[in-house]
Amino acid sequence: MSFGKYEEAKQLFGDRVQTLRKERGITQEQLAESINKSVEHISYIERGERAPSFETILDIAEALKVSVPYLMNVTPQVEISTNFITDLQTPVVPPSLVQPVEEPVNTTKERRSDLERLQTALEAIQELQNLANEYGINDVFQDNGGKVLQVLILLGLRISPGREGNDAVDAEGNEYELKTINKLLSRSVTTHHHLNLDILAKYRAVKAWYIAVYEGILLKAVYKIDPSSLETKFGYWESRILGGMESINNPKIPLGLIEKEGEQVYPKQDNQPTQGKLPIE
Template sequence: MSFSQSGQSTNLISTLIAEPVSPSVVEPVEEAVTTEAERISDAKRLENAMKSIQELQNLASEYGIADIFQDNGGKTLQLLILLGLRISPGREGNDAIDAEGKEYELKTINIALNRSGGVTSHHHLNEIILEKYRRVEAWYIGLYEGITLKEIYKLTPEMLEPKLKEWEEKVKLKNDPLNNPKIPLKLVKKGQLVYSYSKYSNPK
């Protein structure tokens, strides 16, 4: 897959979409952190930013994303646009479809938070979900540093089959679904690199 100027059209998305902050790393606020004048100024800045966010939401709605603030909505939108996909109707199965109706799994990971971690799969992974994973055309996995998309890798179900088989055996052994088993980043990077921030942000 090739991209023309796609890498140059993501500034609005990468500027607006931020990772949620875990409550465990936030200290309770015991007193106001801004003056009244500062809060008024910030409220005006927020109002202006929300106008741009509404434009982003309007775009996201065209791709089947109802709320860019939920479930990595903004990052998913970025992948959909770059890859020429749309959200699958209902999103009960696989994440996205192309113009021919082929299905794809979309995943994102913020490697700035955990460079040795892995890509989450499904919070209730069972044999039915595993079979859906095997039937997709491909998996696209976006690697982010904070809010900046760095790379997108394409992996076929055949490449993931050893991991899928491992999960399947665990499900059968436990007779219970697995909770978000991870795809190692080392495996992800064996896939086809279809987007690189360095390439598209610094065209020759």
């Protein structure tokens, strides 16, 4: 697919979403809330300025109560590749749009300086990894390991050995579900790629959930929430599984629900965080 056709495909899909949304009397705010995205994200899609992920396409189809093929039934003015969804997510930039580099980006001196900075950073990362090992995190770059380490230290927890995901345990052996979210990218907490009844039972059995909310790499808040406060979600997921689904692909918990039902344990009102600093209590 050429770059021009790719841009047209995005616009056609955005028009299709907007048309179906308005036909059903749904506002952008309502659609955004139903798929746990921001209103700005929906607006970008409808204006053809952002290509949705396949997961978002599935969520939009479900929210609009249409099938994915029906949602994707756009009417282009030009022929569009049969690999529409793949092309929609991965635009190809034509070589003609890329300006050739006439000289090196960095001088030898600049590259040497960058290498020295990199070496210093790697030494610090190795020290960070050594600390992470003590908390049961084998790779600070995997599964938000660095953020998880920060939250574990704040809460006085360790990763629970032999358990799946970011399960944590305190000194008394109580188990917790630990999640992180970057609210610049999403307004919902992801759970499990293949949620089944066994995992759901574990979600209900932990002492509490801790949800750490980030903006980029800056920790903004940590919420503690009792599993009973999430029972509306748990019950709905359970009904879907019992209704014939072997598992559910990564159901989400809206950040708004966490903020409403959870107890903010960091920062406390008299202990506001500063950039890069954590409180010692």
